[in-house]
Amino acid sequence: MITLSEEEQDALQEIMNISMGQAADALARLIQTKVALSVPAIEALSPEAFQGMLEGLKSSWSARQSFVGSIRGEVITSIQKEGCEALADIMDFDLPLDKAATEELVLEVTNILSGACLQGFTSQLELTTQLNMPAFYYPENAIKNIDWSSVLVIEVDFKIEHMKFDARVLIGLSEGSIEQALIPIRALLEE
Amino acid sequence: MDEVEFERVIQQMPMGACIINEQCIITFTNSAFFGGLTTRNDHLTGQNLLTIFAEQARFLKRKIDSVFVLKNPSFSYWQQRPHVFPMRSTRPITGDESQMYQNVQFMPIINHNGDVGHVCIVVTDVTAEASYFMQQTALKNELERDHKKLKQLHDELKTAQKQMLQSEKMASIGQLAAGVAHEINNPIGFVRSNLETLNDYMDKLIKTNETQKKIISKQAEPRFIALLDDVYEKNGIAFICEDLPELVEESLEGTERVRKIVNGLRDFASPDNETWCEVNLSAEIGSALIVLENEIKYKATTAVTLPEEDIVFWAKPSAIRQLLFNTMINALHAMQPMGVLSIECGYNNKDILLSISDTGCGIEPDDLARIFDPFFTTKDVGKGTGLGLSEVYATVQEHQGEVNVTSELGKGTCFEFTFKADLR
Amino acid sequence: MAIPITIADDSALSRKTIRRVLPADWDVTVHEAKNGVEALEAVNNGLAEVLFLDLQMPQMNGYEVLHELHDKHKKTIVIVISADIQPEAQALVNSLGAFRFLKKPISAEELSDTLQEVGLL
Numbered sequence: 080m081i082t083l084s085e086e087e088q089d090a091l092q093e094i095m096n097i098s099m100g101q102a103a104d105a106l107a108r109l110i111q112t113k114v115a116l117s118v119p120a121i122e123a124l125s126p127e128a129f130q131g132m133l134e135g136l137k138s139s140w141s142a143r144q145s146f147v148g149s150i151r152g153e154v155i156t157s158i159q160k161e162g163c164e165a166l167a168d169i170m171d172f173d174l175p176l177d178k179a180a181t182e183e184l185v186l187e188v189t190n191i192l193s194g195a196c197l198q199g200f201t202s203q204l205e206l207t208t209q210l211n212m213p214a215f216y217y218p219e220n221a222i223k224n225i226d227w228s229s230v231l232v233i234e235v236d237f238k239i240e241h242m243k244f245d246a247r248v249l250i251g252l253s254e255g256s257i258e259q260a261l262i263p264i265r266a267l268l269e270e
Numbered sequence: 271m272d273e274v275e276f277e278r279v280i281q282q283m284p285m286g287a288c289i290i291n292e293q294c295i296i297t298f299t300n301s302a303f304f305g306g307l308t309t310r311n312d313h314l315t316g317q318n319l320l321t322i323f324a325e326q327a328r329f330l331k332r333k334i335d336s337v338f339v340l341k342n343p344s345f346s347y348w349q350q351r352p353h354v355f356p357m358r359s360t361r362p363i364t365g366d367e368s369q370m371y372q373n374v375q376f377m378p379i380i381n382h383n384g385d386v387g388h389v390c391i392v393v394t395d396v397t398a399e400a401s402y403f404m405q406q407t408a409l410k411n412e413l414e415r416d417h418k419k420l421k422q423l424h425d426e427l428k429t430a431q432k433q434m435l436q437s438e439k440m441a442s443i444g445q446l447a448a449g450v451a452h453e454i455n456n457p458i459g460f461v462r463s464n465l466e467t468l469n470d471y472m473d474k475l476i477k478t479n480e481t482q483k484k485i486i487s488k489q490a491e492p493r494f495i496a497l498l499d500d501v502y503e504k505n506g507i508a509f510i511c512e513d514l515p516e517l518v519e520e521s522l523e524g525t526e527r528v529r530k531i532v533n534g535l536r537d538f539a540s541p542d543n544e545t546w547c548e549v550n551l552s553a554e555i556g557s558a559l560i561v562l563e564n565e566i567k568y569k570a571t572t573a574v575t576l577p578e579e580d581i582v583f584w585a586k587p588s589a590i591r592q593l594l595f596n597t598m599i600n601a602l603h604a605m606q607p608m609g610v611l612s613i614e615c616g617y618n619n620k621d622i623l624l625s626i627s628d629t630g631c632g633i634e635p636d637d638l639a640r641i642f643d644p645f646f647t648t649k650d651v652g653k654g655t656g657l658g659l660s661e662v663y664a665t666v667q668e669h670q671g672e673v674n675v676t677s678e679l680g681k682g683t684c685f686e687f688t689f690k691a692d693l694r
Numbered sequence: 695m696a697i698p699i700t701i702a703d704d705s706a707l708s709r710k711t712i713r714r715v716l717p718a719d720w721d722v723t724v725h726e727a728k729n730g731v732e733a734l735e736a737v738n739n740g741l742a743e744v745l746f747l748d749l750q751m752p753q754m755n756g757y758e759v760l761h762e763l764h765d766k767h768k769k770t771i772v773i774v775i776s777a778d779i780q781p782e783a784q785a786l787v788n789s790l791g792a793f794r795f796l797k798k799p800i801s802a803e804e805l806s807d808t809l810q811e812v813g814l815l
Contacts, residue, residue, distance in 0.1 A: 097799055108339055267707060
C-alpha cells in the first residue's frame with residue numbers, strides 16, 4: 080500500500096485544492112454560475128476498496144477518461160441524475176434530454192472537469208499528460224484482471240446548489256505514477 | 271522538416287482537419303476535410319464555420335466556446351452525434367452506410383501569450399467501427415429475441431410434457447381399472463343376485479317359522495311347547511330372526527356399493543358408448559342444483575351466473591351431468607356452513623368456460639397434483655371412492671376440453687373447465 | 695526596521711511557497727499562522743502589519759478573519775491568496791476590506807507587482 084508522509088499528504092492536498100479551484104472556475108465561467116467544491120480527499124485504496132467505491136456510483140451517470148504521459152491514470156466523473164436537466168438548460172442543450180443528449184452532456188461535463196483538474200495538477204508539478212476521449216461508464220460490471228495492488232484516489236465534489244447539480248470527480252493515479260508525482264512534490268518541500 | 275513539409279503532412283492525413291479563429295472564421299482545411307464534404311463550397315477559407323454548417327451551429331458553438339474558455343480539448347462521438355459534418359462514407363461502393371460516422375476532436379492551439387488563438391477541429395472517420403458496432407447490436411438484439419422465444423417454447427414443452435405424463439398415467443390406470451372392473455363385475459353380479467334370492471328365501475322361512483310357532487303354541491302339549499321354547503332359547507332364534515334381515519340388507523348394500531365403484535371404474539376407463547348429442551349446459555346446471563338442493567340447503571348459498579342465452583354444445587349428456595354432480599358435491603363437502611357455491615358459465619370465442627368454485631377448506635398443495643388420480647381421496651375410509659374427480663377428468667379428456675384447478679388453503683377452490691363450443 | 699508580516703494558511707506547502715516568493719529585498723520578519731484564530735492572535739500581538747490570508751482554513755476561515763478585522767477597525771493590510779478563484783469569492787473578499795486578491799498558485803512576479811501597487815515596496 081502506498082503511504083504518504085504527513086507533509087506529502089498536505090502538499091498533494093494543497094496542489095489538488097488549487098487545481099480543483101481552477102476547475103470550478105472554468106466550469107463557473109462556462110455556465111456563468113457559482114460552483115461550490117469540497118476539500119479534496121486523498122486516499123490509497125486496495126482493489127476491493129476501490130471496487131466498493133465504484134459500487135457507490137451506480138445511481139449516477141458516470142464517465143471515465145484516461146490520461147497518459149509522465150503520469151498515468153483515469154478520471155471517473157459521476158454526475159447525479161437529478162441535476163442534469165437544469166445544467167443542460169444553461170449549457171444550451173435541447174430539453175427534455177433524450178438518451179444521446181444525456182450521454183453527450185455527461186461526456187461534456189466529464190471532459191471539462193477532468194481537463195481542468197488535471198491541467199492544474201500537471202502544470203503545478205511541471206508534469207505532462209494527455210487526456211484521451213471520455214467514454215460512458217457503467218460500474219455495474221466489476222473490474223476483472225486487476226494487476227495493481229493499490230491506487231491513489233483523489234476525490235472532489237462539485238455542486239451547484241440551486242440546480243441540484245452534484246458531480247464527483249475521482250482521479251485515480253496508477254502505482255508508478257504516484258512515485259513520478261512525488262518527485263516534484265518532494266522537491267517543492269525541500270527548497 | 272520545414273513548414274511546407276509540415277503542411278503537406280497535414281494535408282495528406284487521413285483525417286479531416288479544419289482550423290478556425292476566435293470569430294469562427296476558417297483559416298485552414300486539409301484535403302480530407304474539404305474533399306469529404308458532400309456540400310460543394312468553392313473555398314472554405316475565410317468563411318464562418320457556423321454559417322456554412324448552420325444545422326450544427328449551436329452544437330459547434332458550444333464546443334468551440336468551451337475550448338476557448340477552458341483551453342482544453344473537447345470531443346464528440348458518433349454514438350451521440352453520428353454526422354457532425356455532412357460527409358459521405360469513405361466506402362462509396364461496398365459500404366452499408368452512405369453517410370460518414372464521425373468522432374470529432376476540438377483541440378486548442380495555444381499562442382505565445384498562453385491563450386487559445388485557434389481551434390483545430392479533427393474529424394475521424396469511424397464508419398467501419400460504427401457499422402460493425404451497429405451490426406453487433408442488431409445481432410445481439412436478434413439473439414436475445416430468439417433466446418426469449420426458445421425459452422418460451424421450452425417452457426411450453428415442459429408444460430406439455432407434464433400434461434402428457436398425467437394423461438399417460440391416467441391411461442394406464444384406466445386400462446388396469448377396466449380389467450379389474452371386468453373381473454369384479456361377474457362375481458359381484460351373482461353374489462348380489464344370490465343375496466337377493468337369499469333375502470327372499472329368508473323372508474319366507476321367517477314367516478313360515480312364525481306361523482309354525484303360532485300353531486304349535488295353540489295346539490301342542492305344554493311340555494312339548496316348553497321343550498320347543500327351550501330349543502328356541504338355546505339357539506337364540508328370536509335374535510336370529512331379528513338380525514338376519516339386517517345382515518342381508520347390509521350385504522346387499524355392500525354389493526350395491528361395490529357395483530357403483532366398479533361402474534365408476536368402468537366409466538373412467540372407457541366412458542360408455544352413450545351417444546353424443548346437443549347438450550344444454552345451462553339446463554344441466556339447473557337440474558344439478560335441483561338434485562343437490564337438499565345437500566345445498568344447509569351448507570351454502572349459491573351464486574349462479576349464466577348468460578341469457580342457453581349454452582348448448584356437443585357432448586355426452588350423462589357424463590356432463592356426472593361431471594357437474596361430482597364437482598359440486600366435492601365443493602359442498604369442502605365447506606362449513608354457510609359457504610358460497612359459485613357457478614359461472616359463458617363463452618370465450620369458440621370456447622365454453624365453466625367455473626365451479628367454493629369458499630371451503632382448500633386443497634393441500636401436495637394433494638393438488640393427485641386429485642384426478644383414481645382412488646385418491648382425503649375423505650375418511652369408506653366415505654369416498656376417490657373416483658369422482660377421475661371421472662371428471664376422463665369426461666374432460668373425452669370432450670377435448672381442459673380443466674384447471676386453483677386452490678388456496680382456508681380460502682377455497684376453483685375448478686375451471688374449458689370446452690369446445692364447436693366440437694361437432 | 696523590519697516589517698512584521700504573517701502568513702496564514704493551513705497548508706505547510708502553501709506557507710512555504712509564499713515564503714519562497716517574498717521579494718528578497720523586502721525587509722520583513724515572517725510569522726506563520728495555521729488557522730484563522732492564530733492569524734487574529736498574530737494581528738493582536740502586532741505581528742502582522744501585512745497579512746497573507748488563505749480563505750479555506752479550519753477553526754476560523756479567511757472570511758471570518760476579514761469580518762473580525764473589519765469590525766475591530768484593524769489597520770492590517772490583508773492580501774488574500776486563495777485556491778477558490780471564482781468571481782464571487784473575489785467580490786466577497788473585496789467587500790470585506792481585503793487589499794488584494796491573488797490566485798493560487800502564486801508567482802514571485804505577481805506578488806512583487808502587487809506589493810509595489812499597494813506601496814509596500
